[in-house]
Amino acid sequence: MQVRESEARIAALEARFASLGEQDLFEKEAIQKEITQIREQAYASLSAWDIVYLARHPKRPKASDYVEKLFDDFIELHGDRAFGDDGACVAGLANFHGMPVTLITQSKGKTLEENMKKNFGMLHPEGYRKALRLAKQAEKFHRPIITMVDTSGAYPGKGAEERGQAEAIAQCLEVFSGLRTPVIAIVLSEGGSGGALAFSVADKILMLENAIYSVLSPEGFASILWKDEKRAEEAAEVMELTAADLKRKGIIDTIIKEPLGGAHQNFDLVCDHLDKELYRELLQLNMLSGDTLVEKRYAKFRKMGLAYENM
Secondary structure: OOHHHHHHHHHHHHHHHHHOOOOOHHHHHHHHHHHHHHHHHHHOOOOHHHHHHHHOOOOOOOHHHHHHHHOEEEEEEOOOOOOOOOOOEEEEEEEEOOEEEEEEEEOOOOOHHHHHHHHHHOOOHHHHHHHHHHHHHHHHOOOOEEEEEEEOOOOOOHHHHHOOHHHHHHHHHHHHHOOOOOEEEEEEEEEEHHHHHOOOOOOEEEEEOOOEEEOOOHHHHHHHHOOOHHHHHHHHHHHOOEHHHHHHHOOOOEEEOOOOOOHHHOHHHHHHHHHHHHHHHHHHHOOOOHHHHHHHHHHHHHOHHHHHHOO
8 A cells, every 4th residue: 555545544444533423432442443554554665756745745844944943043144145035945144062063955835824934945046056165164163064955956937047057057067066164965755856956965965764865756757768757756766866875885874764654743742852863973073183184085976886886
């Protein structure tokens, strides 16, 4: 049974449960038992398409949730000092366990109105240039950088192309590869195309268990390769875009465990796992010199293809 189908069944059972009175104790217990059984069966062996569904789940926590939960004294900074501000890139200064850090996130909204303002997490060039501005500032003051990846891709509109979308992404790749301060990237949900890669040139890449990270969406892959978007489920399997796939290939460093049903089922537990891993990595990276960080980062990305070839 696919996760989407199981959730529909669980929703129907929960509605039935809510309609029962206190006298229906035995029926309530039976419903709860059935819900548990359905959930355990559905999540026992997730397909790649199931994970795509969970990565896109409307209740899945957004970057703003993690910023609020994990960091103190967040001060948002705006603008790229060239064109304007991009609401899809929420970035600024914060404290993490007493350490000053720079946060650069790809931010989706929780409602349709918020998503319209944030362009559904698809950055314009000014978003990437804002990220560049803050990254250079972080390097100047020796602050670690933490990026959060959550986008289906960079915005492909006419205005974005006119303002140099590809050039802005290329600048991110170049600048982040040479930063003399620690950089940690966290793939929260969707990591798609160059739009995600611009925030992923890091010393360590952490990825939530039910997130995806790929060159493009399964729908785009199916449309280009097979001229049939309906084969997206098949494409998801071929693309090897899950956290387990990417860890096996050596593209990411750490998988952050999620509870049964996805991060939205127990957000506090996910944050606890992420907090511990992030703290551990920062302590280790802060011990390295700027030259060592750059050398190790360069070697990390140079060997990715070789690691895959030798599998």
